[in-house]
Amino acid sequence: MREYAYLNEYVSLQLDSGKCTGCGLCQQVCPHAVLRVEDGKARIDARERCMECGACAKNCAFDALKVEAGVGCASAIIYGWLTGKEASCDCSGGC
Amino acid sequence: MAEPASSQQKCSCGPAESETAKPADNPATSSCCPPRTDSTREDSISSCCSPPTSAVEGSGTPGCCETTTESSCCTEDDTAIRHSWERPGHRLWHFVCGFLPTPVGEVPQVSTRLTTLDHIGRWQMRWGIGRDRYRVAPGLYAVGNPDADSDVLVSANYKLSFDALRRELQGHDLWLLVLETHGINVWCAAGKGTFGTEEIIRRVRETGLDRVVSHRRLIVPQLGAPGVAGHEVRRDCGFKVIYGPVRASDLPAFLDAGYQAGEEMRRVRFSTGDRLILTPVELTGLGRPTLYALLAVLILGGIGPSIFSFNALVHRGGGALLVFIAGLLAGAVITPILLPWLPWRPFAAKGALVGSIIALLTLLIFGRDLGTADGFALLLALPAIASWYAMNFTGSSTFTSPSGVEKEMRRSIPLQAAALLIAAGSWLWAAF
Numbered sequence: 001m002r003e004y005a006y007l008n009e010y011v012s013l014q015l016d017s018g019k020c021t022g023c024g025l026c027q028q029v030c031p032h033a034v035l036r037v038e039d040g041k042a043r044i045d046a047r048e049r050c051m052e053c054g055a056c057a058k059n060c061a062f063d064a065l066k067v068e069a070g071v072g073c074a075s076a077i078i079y080g081w082l083t084g085k086e087a088s089c090d091c092s093g094g095c
Numbered sequence: 096m097a098e099p100a101s102s103q104q105k106c107s108c109g110p111a112e113s114e115t116a117k118p119a120d121n122p123a124t125s126s127c128c129p130p131r132t133d134s135t136r137e138d139s140i141s142s143c144c145s146p147p148t149s150a151v152e153g154s155g156t157p158g159c160c161e162t163t164t165e166s167s168c169c170t171e172d173d174t175a176i177r178h179s180w181e182r183p184g185h186r187l188w189h190f191v192c193g194f195l196p197t198p199v200g201e202v203p204q205v206s207t208r209l210t211t212l213d214h215i216g217r218w219q220m221r222w223g224i225g226r227d228r229y230r231v232a233p234g235l236y237a238v239g240n241p242d243a244d245s246d247v248l249v250s251a252n253y254k255l256s257f258d259a260l261r262r263e264l265q266g267h268d269l270w271l272l273v274l275e276t277h278g279i280n281v282w283c284a285a286g287k288g289t290f291g292t293e294e295i296i297r298r299v300r301e302t303g304l305d306r307v308v309s310h311r312r313l314i315v316p317q318l319g320a321p322g323v324a325g326h327e328v329r330r331d332c333g334f335k336v337i338y339g340p341v342r343a344s345d346l347p348a349f350l351d352a353g354y355q356a357g358e359e360m361r362r363v364r365f366s367t368g369d370r371l372i373l374t375p376v377e378l379t380g381l382g383r384p385t386l387y388a389l390l391a392v393l394i395l396g397g398i399g400p401s402i403f404s405f406n407a408l409v410h411r412g413g414g415a416l417l418v419f420i421a422g423l424l425a426g427a428v429i430t431p432i433l434l435p436w437l438p439w440r441p442f443a444a445k446g447a448l449v450g451s452i453i454a455l456l457t458l459l460i461f462g463r464d465l466g467t468a469d470g471f472a473l474l475l476a477l478p479a480i481a482s483w484y485a486m487n488f489t490g491s492s493t494f495t496s497p498s499g500v501e502k503e504m505r506r507s508i509p510l511q512a513a514a515l516l517i518a519a520g521s522w523l524w525a526a527f
Contacts, residue, residue, distance in 0.1 A: 004365060004492075007440055007499035028338055028356075029320035031363035032494060052496040053286065055320035069321060070497035071286050073490025074442075077501050 005048040012068040013050045017041055019064035026056035026065060188231065189213075190261070195237045199303035204237045207265040213258050220255055221372060223379035229254040230278030235302040239268035243309040246350065248339070249295060249319065251276040251284050263343045267350070270308065274298055285322035292324050296332045305333065314339045314354070317361060365493045370431045373491045377427050385423070392419050395519075399526040411526060414469075415476075421457070422477045425449045426484025431491070442495075443507035446485020450478030468525035476518035479511045 013034070022040035027033075032049040035042050035056060042064070044050075054069025070076075070086075080086060180187055180194065189212050194201040220229055230252045238261060247270040250260050257273065274294045276284035284290035295313065299305070315323055317338045325336035340349050340360035349356050396412020397403045426446040430437065437445040454477040458470055465473065486507060489495040 004435065004494040005440065006495050007502055010498040010502050011496050012498055025325065025338075028361065029317055031318065031341060031361070033358065033362055049494065050496060051494050052498060053321045055285075055317075058322070058324050059320055059326070061324075061326040068498065069286075071490065072492070072495030072497045072500045074487045074500055074504055075490055077497065077504060 291322035422480025425481035450481025472522035479514035
């Protein structure tokens with residue numbers, strides 16, 4: 001299975017190690033193994049795989065993770081541009 | 096029958112209604128929809144207002160299920176029994192195979208076997224036919240004969256998610272807590288927040304889950320995590336969120352291992368099969384803008400020295416139409432399939448590459464019949480169109496970030512537009 005990576009340099013994921021308690025929940029919820037807990041602290045292991053889904057930040061009870069979460073979907077972003085609203089993936093059914 | 100569950104989204108089961116529902120009623124009372132006149136195949140009767148008697152019966156047996164060890168499940172062809180479950184104004188979903196008395200009323204038991212109806216429904220969804228929402232009623236369901244110690248799995252009410260889940264649970268005794276995600280799958284709904292903290296808390300309270308089970312654990316699919324803050328769920332309703340694996344097929348192994356998911360179970364993949372499944376709905380979902388563009392190309396083809404000619408419309412317009420369709424297939428079908436093997440990270444670049452290769456091949460074959468200007472137009476237009484449609488596949492992929500997609504679009508849309516404009520100019524000029 002090939003690894004997918006996307007335009008990493010723009011990803012908004014930020015980790016505040018000072019607040020991290022090493023509970024490991026972020027590593028558990030990340031669908032792309034971006035975060036890894038080592039020696040009692042989480043660290044960003046593979047930034048280029050982050051898709052900004054927001055699962056880690058949402059589940060961090062210690063507020064150590066920040067990410068501008070959203071949908072990585074061109075038509076959602078076009079919708080956002082055209083309507084001035086937040087990009088929303090309102091695709092029907094299958095998505 | 097060709098239209099199972101059609102237009103269920105019209106049933107607006109609003110939150111106001113749910114708040115008034117008494118927990119002592121059937122767990123899924125909230126999902127009661129107003130009686131519908133155009134009812135074809137409807138929300139499960141299970142989910143709507145079981146008669147008061149059954150709730151009373153159930154409420155006396157806190158442990159539940161002891162009396163029903165011989166499951167009424169899988170007598171699904173027994174029409175006499177099915178008829179006894181009928182309620183005026185409702186229709187029973189085919190996957191409901193029995194009802195389990197619990198302290199909060201009767202809970203529908205669902206079959207773990209998919210039937211022809213389920214397969215037809217899935218096929219229709221994959222091709223985008225007939226409807227855009229395919230939902231089951233939210234609330235509490237049972238698989239097998241769960242008791243107060245059985246695990247609770249949380250799921251979305253998109254029927255394909257619901258089917259994918261129950262088919263993996265054969266031989267298990269579990270509760271399914273189905274959230275109202277308006278017929279959207281877990282991951283997308285979590286991104287929107289409809290599969291989220293608040294909905295879990297609301298649904299736990301509404302179903303009276305704390306009276307059905309003695310433990311305080313919820314197994315939530317990992318892909319629900321973008322919408323669910325586990326610590327908030329615990330704080331507000333006392334249930335601890337345990338994140339299960341990404342794929343329903345890994346659930347039995349996860350449960351057997353004492354809620355441990357290996358690294359592989361926690362990763363989202365995007366196999367060739369996954370990408371292939373998406374292409375039909377990608378094509379049928381192109382919608383009006385693409386239809387209008389195709390029509391515009393055809394009509395523009397008619398413009399020429401004689402102002403407008405039908406002959407030119409057929410020949411030049413038809414030719415341009417084929418180029419458009421070739422670009423569309425290159426971007427929306429071939430690029431997604433070849434995705435991991437194409438160079439560069441931006442989807443727009445991958446699409447442009449596939450489009451260029453097809454354009455060059457077309458020129459090699461038909462180049463002699465085309466003039467220089469027409470050939471030039473083809474060489475620019477086909478990659479631009481392919482690039483655009485490839486870029487739109489980002490939304491179907493499982494690894495693109497919004498900030499990356501936006502960056503990619505800001506760079507590539509001007510190039511796509513410029514290429515298309517020059518191509519259109521060259522093509523129209525060639526007519527004179």
